[in-house]
Amino acid sequence: MTSFPSKERLAHIVYESDDRASKNFDLGLLVLILLSVLVVILDSVREIHLNYGSLLYWLEWFFTIVFTLEYLLRIWLSNDRPGYIFGFYGIVDLLAILPTFLSLILVQSQYLMVVRALRFLRILRILKLPEYLREAALLASALKNSRAKIQIFVGSVLTIVLVMGSIMYIIEGPENGYTSIPRAMYWAIVTLTTVGYGDISPNTDLGQFMASIIMLLGYAIIAVPTGIVTSEMTFAKSKTEAAGEHTLKICKTCRL
Amino acid sequence: MTSFPSKERLAHIVYESDDRASKNFDLGLLVLILLSVLVVILDSVREIHLNYGSLLYWLEWFFTIVFTLEYLLRIWLSNDRPGYIFGFYGIVDLLAILPTFLSLILVQSQYLMVVRALRFLRILRILKLPEYLREAALLASALKNSRAKIQIFVGSVLTIVLVMGSIMYIIEGPENGYTSIPRAMYWAIVTLTTVGYGDISPNTDLGQFMASIIMLLGYAIIAVPTGIVTSEMTFAKSKTEAAGEHTLKICKTCRL
Amino acid sequence: MTSFPSKERLAHIVYESDDRASKNFDLGLLVLILLSVLVVILDSVREIHLNYGSLLYWLEWFFTIVFTLEYLLRIWLSNDRPGYIFGFYGIVDLLAILPTFLSLILVQSQYLMVVRALRFLRILRILKLPEYLREAALLASALKNSRAKIQIFVGSVLTIVLVMGSIMYIIEGPENGYTSIPRAMYWAIVTLTTVGYGDISPNTDLGQFMASIIMLLGYAIIAVPTGIVTSEMTFAKSKTEAAGEHTLKICKTCRL
Amino acid sequence: MTSFPSKERLAHIVYESDDRASKNFDLGLLVLILLSVLVVILDSVREIHLNYGSLLYWLEWFFTIVFTLEYLLRIWLSNDRPGYIFGFYGIVDLLAILPTFLSLILVQSQYLMVVRALRFLRILRILKLPEYLREAALLASALKNSRAKIQIFVGSVLTIVLVMGSIMYIIEGPENGYTSIPRAMYWAIVTLTTVGYGDISPNTDLGQFMASIIMLLGYAIIAVPTGIVTSEMTFAKSKTEAAGEHTLKICKTCRL
Incomplete structure (x- = not known):
């Protein structure tokens, strides 16, 4: 022993x-x-x-x-x-x-x-427990199903960040903290994701107007990833529920 | 009297x-x-x-x-x-x-x-009114159903906060306000949740790049709890609606 | 003429x-x-x-x-x-x-x-066009259906704001900008809604820890109103779709 | 060759x-x-x-x-x-x-x-790949279906921004940074979208109370676009799934 x-x-x-x-x-x-x-x-x-x-x-x-x-x-x-x-x-x-x-x-x-x-x-x-693996697989498959939607979303975000960053770099310029396009793009991400540190913020009237547009865009765009994940989860759930008892029986047998 | x-x-x-x-x-x-x-x-x-x-x-x-x-x-x-x-x-x-x-x-x-x-x-x-108790029970059961999903979500958030906090502590260092890993983790939470006080914010180029990644991550991750709650609510609702009259009759009898 | x-x-x-x-x-x-x-x-x-x-x-x-x-x-x-x-x-x-x-x-x-x-x-x-009135009525009825859920949500938010505001007033105190409970509650709302001006922000270690908790709470709680509105909209939509042609015929007749 | x-x-x-x-x-x-x-x-x-x-x-x-x-x-x-x-x-x-x-x-x-x-x-x-075009068309049709809902939402946001901006311009005034109604409206957008730079923030008690209301409004209103997009996506998904094989056959033929 x-x-x-x-x-x-x-x-x-x-x-x-x-x-x-x-x-x-x-x-x-x-x-x-x-x-x-x-x-x-x-x-x-x-x-x-x-x-x-x-x-x-x-x-x-x-x-x-x-x-x-x-x-x-x-x-x-x-x-x-x-x-x-x-x-x-x-x-x-x-x-x-x-x-x-x-x-x-x-x-x-x-x-x-x-x-x-x-x-x-x-x-x-x-x-690496079975329950987590199954959930992670469900999430991964949901994200895979929405691949095209996610790519469109990420592409749109990157385009907005690049275009808005460039425009704000011209409008506000180095004297207001927008010292380069990369920094202006950092500001665009801070704004679009609604983080809003305030370390860089627009000071001119036109800059504040453009910033308002990017904020409202960010407010609307946040709905897209939420919609993708939610609709996939709802669909995966209804499929699991439909399979019902059968799934449970399989699980009991194969210890998954 | x-x-x-x-x-x-x-x-x-x-x-x-x-x-x-x-x-x-x-x-x-x-x-x-x-x-x-x-x-x-x-x-x-x-x-x-x-x-x-x-x-x-x-x-x-x-x-x-x-x-x-x-x-x-x-x-x-x-x-x-x-x-x-x-x-x-x-x-x-x-x-x-x-x-x-x-x-x-x-x-x-x-x-x-x-x-x-x-x-x-x-x-x-x-x-402690019946209507609230029933709704609270529905919410609680919905959260219980999504236990594995929520644990994966919380685990991911904690991992991101710890790993990103440690990385930012190295990149930015005490001279930019990241005086310790706990404080850098506090910053990571402020950023990931899109609160963004700006009391601590990245100043180096590399730090701003890493911060952009954590912000976009936070933007995407917010979709997960929303997806969980929404799909559970939608499912609970459709089940309640399907049960229909029957549920109401039971309620009238048992005063729940 | x-x-x-x-x-x-x-x-x-x-x-x-x-x-x-x-x-x-x-x-x-x-x-x-x-x-x-x-x-x-x-x-x-x-x-x-x-x-x-x-x-x-x-x-x-x-x-x-x-x-x-x-x-x-x-x-x-x-x-x-x-x-x-x-x-x-x-x-x-x-x-x-x-x-x-x-x-x-x-x-x-x-x-x-x-x-x-x-x-x-x-x-x-x-x-005051018919289309808007119908949509507004749909939204209003959806919100009415979720009355209990919304009251629980608003109640939870107010409780968190009051309790967290009071706790932060003790922890941080007037020297860090938390000059009164109402002001600490204002801070709690700024944080819970992820606005995060940064005009008041925690400076002590314990305060930053408590703030992290309220931020993560806010991150999770935002899912609840979204879940409520989405599940009601999805349900209203599926009902309207099920009614289908019939609804349209009624509309043509009664000019609604 | x-x-x-x-x-x-x-x-x-x-x-x-x-x-x-x-x-x-x-x-x-x-x-x-x-x-x-x-x-x-x-x-x-x-x-x-x-x-x-x-x-x-x-x-x-x-x-x-x-x-x-x-x-x-x-x-x-x-x-x-x-x-x-x-x-x-x-x-x-x-x-x-x-x-x-x-x-x-x-x-x-x-x-x-x-x-x-x-x-x-x-x-x-x-x-301009077929897969992206199809997804973009789905999104566009979903947004078109929700046209009335989106107009009500945008109208509400603009009304809140204009009315709250005007009120805050009176309450806080130029000495607190609200130098004009357009700037106060910019602040209202920064707050409603939960960006919260903190470049302008309320200093008076009444101003902070009004700001709290607009923040909680923004917290609730964010649910509306999410609800719209999610319910449309869920509906489009269930329709696509129902159509099933048939859709795929059509696609193979017409190269869409």
Whole structure:
């Protein structure tokens, strides 16, 4: 009972999540990932770094060593080693541990530190649950169905941003903060998406009139992605409901 | 007719709302709650506090005494006293009167004063009408049906906020107001939700480019909660309409 | 042919819009209203007022006299004179001419001037076309169907604004611009609706955390009115489509 | 095989996009248009203009000459020359080359430069693919069906903007930035669309109260265009799905 598990059993625990041991492994990993991301976030706050810097430093090394052991374990247990190492999850796993080791060699390691926040993406692996996969597949298929609509939408947004940015660059000019077309396009995006920082805003009468038009356009255009997603979701829902009992029966059998 | 009502009758007036006396009680209580909240709000305005402070002070004590009497009455009339006292409504009722009494003992009672604004939540009790309960139940069941979709949505938003916050912390840095990852994440939320205060905004070219991406993402992502709520509402509506007369008959019988 | 029209004919021209003369009357009135509103708007611009003030003054008197004649004509032609004079349209018609006459008597007539902008509401009379009325009735009935949902929504928004405003008033305090609960509630509305002026914004860490919550709440809550309106519109549409030909036949008959 | 293609063949390559040669022509043109727009954008950035100005100048002439040759080719190949020259695409094609030639004659050609950004619109020609046309036609017909709803919506927005702008001009006045009714209307649009720059924001208590109302109105009104677009899309989708195979067969036959 307390004997060391076989390699097959270990691989099951590490890669699957359908019994108690493997679920506990996933839960433990989830907690470790969240804590390690929290350490990265807290360490970026000046006051906390000054007061608890060394504690966070040792915690960081603890997480790095645990994740390194897990990374080596995953390589050892994998059936398709190159596929794991050069796949999405393998690279995310490597990026989670590399910055801490590199900080030993490199002096200016401040930027590397933040790469560790990408550890958060490791959670995706744990959330590979059937329910989420099915929903994600539904969303993906809905978006695929609306591909043409989405391309028209994105194209319209880009055209409005480019044309309005160019026009505002002429109307307002560098003296009002529109120092270049790229900056005027940044302003157009800030306005069209209704974010409206106010770091750049029109000062001339004509500029304010053009800005009013782009705002009202943005107000109307926001309806398009909403309409696309909603109609696809409503349709997918009515199809699922129509399939009804049948779907549920299939699900019970195939554990999807 | 003018004799004092029995305890059963009183309990009915206080806890139910299906005849004239109990409806009048609820209406009176509603007016008192709104007035007492208005007093709290007005008292926070410096000019009003200086000119009418003492009037508001006596009004406050009037409301507190009335609510205290009501609180004691509710305890006395309740069939399940611990259930009431330690339940949601009992605690809200207690929080509505406690701050005023504590202000007699404590010197620094400024913060307690504002707790009294939570009295507003007492209105929920009065609004416990069947129509609202049914609608609230419909909304709750719609949200429950979309649990997986909502979790994917919230997860995506948190991931974008964390990853974009970390990236912007590196790109813009403390000299542009992104003093720490938590603050950069606050900026990411301000941007993604299209609020856009402008208290922190990107100044570098690369930062403005990344900000443009997060804004367009936010513009697209807003469609997801709308799609979820709308498709659930449309579906719930069509089901209710299909059930038609039958539903109404059930409602008439069971008083729901 | 060129003889002066009868009173009945005049009433038809003024109050109806189903033949050429009455349509021309409406069109002329529409142009006059738009021009007179334009004069009010332009007169508020300092540079234009200084340069073209006297021209605008005489134009203003021209419009006032025309609208006064039209007002007297409408009273004379009306079958239900008190009903017209004290009704919505009568009051709007009176407000359109009163300020100019009052400006002769009163010195400080600056504020009265702007009341003339309400002339714009006179356009509503001209737009009393069947198609608009039917659509407006559809919208109104859709909103009426969703009365309970809308009340829950408005109630939730008000509760969030009051509770979050009070909490932010304590957390941030007058030194960060949250000088009173009403002002903190104004901030809460600015944030919840994703307007985000940035005239007041949280400076403390805790305040920024609470602000993040209210922003994400606002992001989610915006889905509710959209869901309500969309599901009602979709339902109304499918009902209209189902009725199909029949509806059209009825419309042709009853001229609705 | 390597002989020069006939005029018919050339016209096919230039105007159609259903075989390899014509698709390659379109792709090459797409790349040239995007590069030439990129040159215009980059040239507006001061640092890039100072360092790489002459390179961009020669690139600009290269694109202009290529587009001029293409323009002449299109005129030569067109069956309906006046129809092309004075049509939308002909004018866009001319605007894409004219500014560079005019910059030789005119001194102050800074503004003309930006007209070249309209070259981006030339992409529309290349995207004249059947799938996009069908989707665009669906959207256009959906918007046409909702014409009355959209007019009511736009009318309501304009009325709110005019009335609220006038009221805020009186309440806040020039000392708070509301220097004229047009500027107050600009503020009303900024607020109603939830952009919220914060360049103008209410300072008085009454002004903040009115602003809160317009914000909540904007929050509710945004639901209307979303509702219109979504219900039309859902309806169009269900009709397309119902038609099913039949539609596809028609499409295969008529090449739409």
